Amino acid sequence: MSIPTLEVVARAAGVSRATVSRVVNGSPTVRIESRQSVEKAIAQLGYVPNRAARTLVTRRNDSIGVVIAEPTGRLFGDPYFAEVLRGIGAGLAAREVSLVLVLSQSPDEERRAARYLTGGHVDGVILFSLHGNDPLPEHLQSRGIPVVVGGQPPHGARVSYVDNDNHGGAIAAVNHLIEQGRTRIATITGPLDMPAAVTRRLGFLEAIRAAGRTPDANLEECGGFTREGGQRAMEVLLQRCPDIDAVFAASDLMAAGALSALHAAGRRVPEDVAVVGFDDSIIALSTQPALSSVHQSMEVTGRELANVLLQTIDARDQVVRHVVLETELIVRQSSGGPPTGKN
Amino acid sequence: MSIPTLEVVARAAGVSRATVSRVVNGSPTVRIESRQSVEKAIAQLGYVPNRAARTLVTRRNDSIGVVIAEPTGRLFGDPYFAEVLRGIGAGLAAREVSLVLVLSQSPDEERRAARYLTGGHVDGVILFSLHGNDPLPEHLQSRGIPVVVGGQPPHGARVSYVDNDNHGGAIAAVNHLIEQGRTRIATITGPLDMPAAVTRRLGFLEAIRAAGRTPDANLEECGGFTREGGQRAMEVLLQRCPDIDAVFAASDLMAAGALSALHAAGRRVPEDVAVVGFDDSIIALSTQPALSSVHQSMEVTGRELANVLLQTIDARDQVVRHVVLETELIVRQSSGGPPTGKN
DNA sequence: AACGGCCCTGAGAGCGTTCTCACGCGCACG
């Protein structure tokens, strides 16, 4: 019982192929009785349109590519990415659009991916975790392929993007630490070739200045967005400035590393040193004590990415759209928040 | 500069469409000079085969579906899933096969997914995190669509699968605890409608018996594979049997919850209670103390899934293939392993 | 010199859609 063609359905319904096609695609210019007889035939025969044939003539693919470019595997351990995918799935659910995942983890695969994407196999592309100035978004865009970037795009490229408010989140985190009476606040940054890392750092500096203090370069160390990097950075910071009483880590993973280092150094958290992370991922709940963190809903981010992309595809325009999503500071024990309570 | 067709390439190379097609598909019956001239034309014009047209005639899609059915969002927080995807991507990389992600998180989306998959849009399907006796694998199989299940398939269905050695891993974990001199070993299980949870529990029981001890139902509590569930289960266990000196949790997430509960109850880990988790996910390194855990490489699992599926598709047979991957116990501080050292 | 075989090639049909165009019908209008 394989899938019947339009032709077969047409015969069964006593009409022409064209009419069946019209019914399938919801054209209004079909007599009600024709429509009903076609619908009955479709139901009986279990007809499903052949996507390839449709694509061949319409030049639409009804699928979008999601590119995760992560050569280092860096963010891959980070669970945030699964959530984004779920969000994208949710954003796509209302439409018959499918999601093609393109992993590119080596220069070789990167070339393949680029070829695939420019080969007209997808109607649009969502790009992720870009580094430095990856030329891919502009390259795709110049080929007329709608593109949306998750996170800030590299180096002011003229590309649509959906991002979290990294800047505002960092400020909220630092203000919180200041309100807790902390005076020597350090930061562990991400790799500064990633826009999100840069922006979080700038938020940190701005909040420090806004409080009338002078940023101190000694209170800053890169943790590379990894757990180990965070741990090492914390060790360096403690050695350099033993009087640190608070740390803002630009990711939960790095915050977890910092907690280990603090523990090893015999500092109590939050009594001696308060710690705030960023992402509010599952990791924030697994640490001891539970980690205060800047929450960003990656699922909402994903949904928004899908929306913006679909909008761009539908409009067929070259309008660059920007969406910045709010973040929210979740206070837990690591920064002296509610000692127990809502985890 | 849109993508040229076979026709255009043929004209440029001074041959017919058929010959170009032969070159593209690597047919050996092409004169060397024809081939070269075609290859040159392809390179110059930037030709890429149109997949839709190809699919239309060959009835191959060159794409496989990966279904993540996770209505509860339960495993989604778990980062393991990103790794599996990466593995699948790696397994597919050698071939021009793309990966279509199908998220189904509601009964509605589930129906859509089933329709999509049976609609002939993919050459094969990888299924994930199935519950109870999900009929989907058998349904697809009966429609002639190659299927591979990640993890144990529901209820002895006759379906290919790739699984980790949950049984052996659990035994290794418990044996380790026994060797450490622990005498009252409890377990926190996953939801017993999931095969992996059942198997890990059976491994636990078997190891207990193999040591000449008698399993005690009081030393067993379900944690539902969630962090909160693990915490609650640990509280229940401590209340029921205050003399517990070791816990085997069937997932890292639950182990993390158990650590919180132990901490709250003033028990020292590992001095008073040793803890071993399962999965060796990123969480195992974020806990304090670092968690001993049964390691399973989800990336290898993913790669193997892709391999088995491709094999089945190529062979066009209905042979049911089973692959069981080794697990390995990683000992860290939570079970009294190396006090520092390799994290 | 005629013939069979092999190697390479090209013509052309066909895959299942969509979409343009033209046609037949019924109706209102002049």
Added chain:
DNA sequence: CGTGCGCGTGAGAACGCTCTCAGGGCCGTT
């Protein structure tokens, strides 16, 4: 009663590829 128009419909080309089949060229054999 002819003309024009809108509505619903069908015929048929087109999309870009694969694959079968037939045929031309060249060899060795009889």
